[in-house]
Amino acid sequence: MSLTVIIPALNEAEHIQACITALRDKDSIGMVDEIIVVDGGSQDDTIPLAQEAGATVLRSDRSGRALQMNLGAQHASSEVLLFVHADTIVPEGFSTSIREAIQAHYPSGCFRLSFGHPSPVLRFYAWLTRFKMDIMRYGDQGLYIQKSLFTQVGGFREDHRVLEDNELTRRIRRSGISFMVLKEAAITSPRRYLEQGTIRLQLIFSTIYLMWRLGFSQDKMISFYRKKVRIRVPE
Secondary structure, rough: OEEEEEEEEEOOOOOOOHHHHHHHOOOOOOOOEEEEEEOOOOOOHHHHHHHOOOEEEEOOOOOOOHHHHHHHHHHHHEEEEEEEEOOOOOOOOHHHHHHHHOOOOOOOEEEEOOOOOOOHHHHHHHHOOOOOHHHOOOHOOOOEEEEHHHHOOOOOOOOOOOOHHHHHHHHHHHHOEEEEEEEEEEEEEEEEHHHHHHHHHHHHHHHHHHHHHOOOHHHHHHHHHHOOOOOOOOO
């Protein structure tokens, strides 16, 4: 069983090498066949640093995680895909956990989440990710899926510039396909929570999730996000 890791990136020079190195070092069974970084137009050293760390880099003519991840999947040669954000560190033995879950007939799933920070609020948010609630599915948790299933369900919706991970996960589960939340936790950077305030940012994310479930357009959700959080969202 082989695994292709796909990392969408945009100006992630600060984190990309640590992400790639962890994928190599923590692959206890040599399951990772290739690591593909799909760059959405970085203006920093993301591309040379990813190449230096041993990843294959694809350049997308547009930014947006959904289309970048779909592009990576199109070029993947392995039978299992793992989508990981550039500021996420996979847990020790992650490949063993994925292989065992697939052998137990869970063709898709994700890790729990850890922010690697002592904040009680962040630790509580991380604790909630063990439950199979759509609202608690963060892209930072990583998503593994058999490539045949990914193709079958149509991949990520490229009209989703936010909540693309939630939408795909929800679609998988609503199709009656078994989805596993693995017991190990991926570590993601708490940078945005620390910049914006842990409770404030979670309230913003929860509002956007509610807007999505109520049928608001992606443009309206992104407009709300930009007004509340001074972080660039790709066009």
